[in-house]
Amino acid sequence: MAKKMVNKKRNNYRYLKDIIEKRYIFLIIVIIILFSIIGIRLFYLQIIKNDLYSEKLLNATSKTIESTSVPRGRIYDRNYNIIVDNQAVKTIYYKKESGITKKEEIELAYKVAALIDIDYSNLTENQIKAFWLINNFELGNKKITEEEWKKYSSRKLTSDDLYDLKLSRVTEEEISIYEPLDKEAIMLYNLMNKGYSYAEKIIKNKDVTEKEYAIISENISNLSGFNTKLDWERIYPYGDVFRSILGKISSNSQGIPKELVDDYLSKGYSLNDRVGISYLEYQYEDYLKGEKAKYKLNSDNSYELVSEGKRGNDIVLTIDINLQKEVESILSYEVLNAKKEKNTEYYNRSFALIEDPKTGEILAMSGKQVLKDEKGNNYIVDYTPGAVTLPVTPGSIVKGASISVGYKYGAIDIGSSFYDSCIKIKATPLKCSWKNLGNTNDIKALAYSSNVYQFMIAIKVGNGNYKYNEALKIDEDAFNKYRDMYAAYGLGVKTGIDLPVESLGYSGTSKLSGHLLDFSIGQYDTYTPIQLLVYISTLANNGTRLKPYLLKEVYEPNLEDDSKFGKKIYSSKVEVVGEVPLDIKYINRIKEGFKACMNALCYGYMGKYTSSAGKTGTSQSFIDTDKDGVVDTETITNTFGGFAPYDDPKFSIVVVSPDVSNGNGYNSGVNKRISAKIVNKFFEIY
Numbered sequence: 001m002a003k004k005m006v007n008k009k010r011n012n013y014r015y016l017k018d019i020i021e022k023r024y025i026f027l028i029i030v031i032i033i034l035f036s037i038i039g040i041r042l043f044y045l046q047i048i049k050n051d052l053y054s055e056k057l058l059n060a061t062s063k064t065i066e067s068t069s070v071p072r073g074r075i076y077d078r079n080y081n082i083i084v085d086n087q088a089v090k091t092i093y094y095k096k097e098s099g100i101t102k103k104e105e106i107e108l109a110y111k112v113a114a115l116i117d118i119d120y121s122n123l124t125e126n127q128i129k130a131f132w133l134i135n136n137f138e139l140g141n142k143k144i145t146e147e148e149w150k151k152y153s154s155r156k157l158t159s160d161d162l163y164d165l166k167l168s169r170v171t172e173e174e175i176s177i178y179e180p181l182d183k184e185a186i187m188l189y190n191l192m193n194k195g196y197s198y199a200e201k202i203i204k205n206k207d208v209t210e211k212e213y214a215i216i217s218e219n220i221s222n223l224s225g226f227n228t229k230l231d232w233e234r235i236y237p238y239g240d241v242f243r244s245i246l247g248k249i250s251s252n253s254q255g256i257p258k259e260l261v262d263d264y265l266s267k268g269y270s271l272n273d274r275v276g277i278s279y280l281e282y283q284y285e286d287y288l289k290g291e292k293a294k295y296k297l298n299s300d301n302s303y304e305l306v307s308e309g310k311r312g313n314d315i316v317l318t319i320d321i322n323l324q325k326e327v328e329s330i331l332s333y334e335v336l337n338a339k340k341e342k343n344t345e346y347y348n349r350s351f352a353l354i355e356d357p358k359t360g361e362i363l364a365m366s367g368k369q370v371l372k373d374e375k376g377n378n379y380i381v382d383y384t385p386g387a388v389t390l391p392v393t394p395g396s397i398v399k400g401a402s403i404s405v406g407y408k409y410g411a412i413d414i415g416s417s418f419y420d421s422c423i424k425i426k427a428t429p430l431k432c433s434w435k436n437l438g439n440t441n442d443i444k445a446l447a448y449s450s451n452v453y454q455f456m457i458a459i460k461v462g463n464g465n466y467k468y469n470e471a472l473k474i475d476e477d478a479f480n481k482y483r484d485m486y487a488a489y490g491l492g493v494k495t496g497i498d499l500p501v502e503s504l505g506y507s508g509t510s511k512l513s514g515h516l517l518d519f520s521i522g523q524y525d526t527y528t529p530i531q532l533l534v535y536i537s538t539l540a541n542n543g544t545r546l547k548p549y550l551l552k553e554v555y556e557p558n559l560e561d562d563s564k565f566g567k568k569i570y571s572s573k574v575e576v577v578g579e580v581p582l583d584i585k586y587i588n589r590i591k592e593g594f595k596a597c598m599n600a601l602c603y604g605y606m607g608k609y610t611s612s613a614g615k616t617g618t619s620q621s622f623i624d625t626d627k628d629g630v631v632d633t634e635t636i637t638n639t640f641g642g643f644a645p646y647d648d649p650k651f652s653i654v655v656v657s658p659d660v661s662n663g664n665g666y667n668s669g670v671n672k673r674i675s676a677k678i679v680n681k682f683f684e685i686y
Helices: 002-048 050-061 102-113 125-135 137-141 146-153 159-169 180-192 210-218 258-265 279-283 321-338 395-408 442-447 451-461 477-489 513-520 529-540 584-597 670-685
Strands: 063-066 082-094 201-204 226-235 294-297 303-307 314-317 349-355 362-372 378-382 417-420 438-441 544-546 551-557 565-571 576-579 613-623 633-644 651-661
Touching (some): 002 050, 082 210, 102 125, 125 137, 125 180, 146 159, 180 201, 321 362, 321 670, 349 529, 349 670, 395 442, 395 451, 395 477, 395 513, 395 584, 395 633, 438 442, 442 451, 442 584, 451 477, 451 513, 477 513, 477 529, 477 576, 529 544, 529 584, 529 633, 529 651, 584 613, 613 651, 633 670, 651 670
Antiparallel strands (some): 063 294, 082 201, 082 226, 294 303, 314 551, 349 651, 362 378, 417 438, 544 576, 551 565, 613 633, 633 651
């Protein structure tokens, strides 16, 4: 029995030993395979792909440097006239080197001041005193009393407080030691330390002589941080024409403005880059910006060109710069001249906009404002941005949209008539047209601007039951019906024009019956001039609403011949954004009413051109004359919108003159004069 037990143990031991040996052999084989794979991989990486990965390592550890800013793309009008270009500018600049001390910078300032002329006329006394304190540290500290040092130690005064005290105690006698050369150096030192410490500081870029440019260029090795370059600046062959909408760019010394830093940094810009900061320069930054040259900094500190720089793309606008120039001239003259008329004490601006109603292309847009100088003399400033940001009470110009509501909801049909005489709702004043028009159909209502006709439509749309001097109740949903129709024409909604800012206007919140009647005659909600233009263009375009726009084409720069365009990379397309929900027969009927207006209340607004259609508007507006945030004075605002030729419209126009009269009798005819002159000029040009 014992012998059997011993044999069994031996067999188990041998079996276990066999298993261990097999596993060991398997593990050895696995390890050999793994090391073989690693060895083959290392051979592949180090021998076969050595050049590739060496280059990748070099690229990963090398530094890529970009050149300074490159010129932006040009801007052209629709006829390919250059309206914004670039001009080379000789520039002397300074970029602070790492580790440089204040003392060394002051020495540099004196060196450079001896080489170039620096205008120090804007140098302030405080800047001179601050410079004195830098050079007289101990004497500056002695200007602080022991009591003040104690307050500083107990944190009752800050270091800024101490500095202000020192500055105020530097005497005129102490700074009288500074001669003109010293003041040039002080001015230079301030320029060297203006803005971000790491940014390039423009020392001089106006009236830089050839001698100054050459002497700095030749001595950059001895003038740490100073250098020269050919920079650029925007020039405007047409002066200030359309300038506000063209927009602005940042300067070299400014870099990206603080309010735009996050936006631009997220797109990969540097803080000292020159960028578009307003209107079209900002809107089309992605097209207009240039591509900087890129260099690789090698291990031996040499530079290797990676990619060449090139200026930005050229953009072509829908604007006709010659028409724009005439529109601005007419507006400036008429706005200034109107201030000589009586009852115009609150009037100070007018707007005019012209569009191709079949495409949405803006042909011209301008606003001009009159201000007073210190001597009380009137002068003109540009106010074109107000065309997209300043809502006005439109008045009867919107009656084409109002009458559309009547057609859509069956309140009227073609030829429907009402007797035009004042209506009276209980506890409210009489509501009248400008005069009793008697029996009035839809055409006459538009031609002679009947308020009562629109009141009767609104009452029917709101399912009201009008009785003289009794309360009037309407369905509140009628407001939605009106606003939906107005929106179809482009009123009360943003137009989508390609500018970075656009206002919506005001929508009243009251649902009182009387306010619906006011709404129907343009006396409740407010709209911007650009919204009114889209409304007129939509009517001219048979109810199809288009998005207005300013960008027509974009071209790459031509690297071989800079005087010619390169490849076209963008061409505008007509964009339909809505349709008026109305049968074409009603659209045509409204157009007939607008045409009839040209021989009635709209007579003369389209100048010498008779084959046209349009609608005037006169509204009660309210302004805040004492700037306390509360409207306190009633004024009159005039509007006009029209299109021509009637059968095949080539343009639509809107002219708006807010607060043109104080309402005490005489109203200036400035709106009519502006419109007539612009239309005449349009047909002279086209």
